[in-house]
Amino acid sequence: MASKWLCGWLVIAGLMLGLPRLVPAQVSTGQGASVRTIRSAAAWNASASTTSGPSVSVTAPTDPQITFFGVTRADDVVLDPSGDTAEGIPIYPRLAGSGFSLVVEGSPGTSHVALGTSSFSSDDVNQLPDLQVEVSRPLGNGSAAVCDDGDPDFGGVPAVSPFDFSLAEAPAINDLACRFKDGQNQPVGRPPIEACTRFLPELEYHFVDPDSTIQFCGFVDEPLSFPSGDTIVAARIRDVAGNLSAVAQLVIRIATPASSPTATPTATPSPAPTSTATVPAAPPGTNFAGGDGCALASPRYGIWNGAILGLLPPLLVCWRRRREKEAPAFFVTGTG
Numbered sequence: 001m002a003s004k005w006l007c008g009w010l011v012i013a014g015l016m017l018g019l020p021r022l023v024p025a026q027v028s029t030g031q032g033a034s035v036r037t038i039r040s041a042a043a044w045n046a047s048a049s050t051t052s053g054p055s056v057s058v059t060a061p062t063d064p065q066i067t068f069f070g071v072t073r074a075d076d077v078v079l080d081p082s083g084d085t086a087e088g089i090p091i092y093p094r095l096a097g098s099g100f101s102l103v104v105e106g107s108p109g110t111s112h113v114a115l116g117t118s119s120f121s122s123d124d125v126n127q128l129p130d131l132q133v134e135v136s137r138p139l140g141n142g143s144a145a146v147c148d149d150g151d152p153d154f155g156g157v158p159a160v161s162p163f164d165f166s167l168a169e170a171p172a173i174n175d176l177a178c179r180f181k182d183g184q185n186q187p188v189g190r191p192p193i194e195a196c197t198r199f200l201p202e203l204e205y206h207f208v209d210p211d212s213t214i215q216f217c218g219f220v221d222e223p224l225s226f227p228s229g230d231t232i233v234a235a236r237i238r239d240v241a242g243n244l245s246a247v248a249q250l251v252i253r254i255a256t257p258a259s260s261p262t263a264t265p266t267a268t269p270s271p272a273p274t275s276t277a278t279v280p281a282a283p284p285g286t287n288f289a290g291g292d293g294c295a296l297a298s299p300r301y302g303i304w305n306g307a308i309l310g311l312l313p314p315l316l317v318c319w320r321r322r323r324e325k326e327a328p329a330f331f332v333t334g335t336g
Contacts (some may be wrong), residue, residue: 019209061109068105069207069248074199076101078208083273085251088230093253103197104131105212106179106237106245113239115214117194120147120178120187124169131189131216133176134160134169136232137295140223144170147178149185154223163234167304189214228256 003016071079071092094100106115109176116130125146142157148155148195157176178187184195190196196217198205207215216237220226231254236247 009230011277015196023066027121037259048294062111062142063109063243064115064237064245065107065109065288066235066237066248067107067212068103068207069235069250070103070208071199071216071250071252072101074099074101075218076205077194077195077203078103078199079207081250082253083285087124089249089251091230091251091253093255094226097227098222098240099218100220101196102133102180102218102220102233102236103208104216104237104248105209105214107209107213108239111239111241111243113241113243115189116238116240117214118187119180119189119218121170121174125174126167127185128165128167128170129174129177129237130172131177131180132165132237132238133177133180133218133233133235134163134165136161136163137229139220139227140225141232144171146175148297149179149224150177154303156224166248168286177216177220179220179224182217189216191215221335226252228254230303278288 012096046324070081070090071094079092082093083091085091108115119127119131121127122128135157136159138156138159142158143153143155144158145155149245157179158172160172164313165173180187182188182190192207192212193206195207195215197208197215214237231252232249233252234247234249237245
């Protein structure tokens with residue numbers, strides 16, 4: 001009896017010792033690897049889905065992360081890119097070079113160091129702000145003046161090509177980054193309660209990535225217009241300890257206006273010739289009506305026809321008028 005109990009315990013112990021060999025081992029992506037990607041607006045706008053498969057051990061980066069870098073319409077609705085370049089940079093096509101916003105979101109790394117909030121180094125424009133943004137082609141008039149973002153000298157931004165985030169380009173970086181403002185029009189980042197991004201169909205405002213702790217929003221108005229064609233925008237962020245994120249990029253593609261056809265000149269029509277012919281006057285004696293009521297005194301009727309009709313007295317008067325019209329000027333009678 002004791003031997004049976006002993007055998008049972010040995011079987012149970014063997015099963016317990018062999019159980020770990022039946023469980024799949026976890027897959028590691030390697031030291032320092034990260035699977036975090038900048039997700040599109042569509043990914044966050046869609047409902048979350050449950051995925052299955054082996055678990056993945058991810059080592060999160062210690063540096064701050066750009067969690068979203070994209071574009072919104074003028075009404076703050078987040079847009080999705082139309083595709084990617086050959087280098088994998090998302091492309092945002094627009095019909096006009098202004099009337100939309102650039103948006104940068106970020107979150108701390110595993111160090112949990114808070115992100116910096118400034119988008120303009122107001123004390124010294126030769127120092128870098130926490131949000132650092134550059135463009136490959138000039139915007140607007142490409143003015144070299146720093147942060148000329150208001151009347152009367154509202155100017156554009158110079159290009160930095162190739163991209164260079166060193167102190168040598170600090171004025172150009174400040175010039176563009178200072179256009180990213182909060183709800184009080186100050187050059188700083190926004191907390192979640194002031195998000196500048198909203199989503200269809202409810203049109204609710206919130207951050208694109210729920211992991212984001214700060215959002216920078218820059219509206220592109222007419223003096224800051226992007227030129228026709230492709231312009232690359234590069235951005236990175238910094239935490240309060242000075243740690244920098246990787247550089248994120250996107251392409252703004254402005255439609256090239258179609259050339260209007262040249263108008264063919266048309267000949268000016270010549271004016272119609274004016275006739276110089278004169279209408280011949282009626283021959284004298286044809287009709288003496290002429291406004292004096294003596295139509296019956298014309299030769300066509302004759303004085304005898306008038307007499308027969310009993311109109312002799314008025315005909316005699318008309319006959320005298322006729323003779324006066326035909327008489328030379330010196331024949332006029334009367335002594336006045």
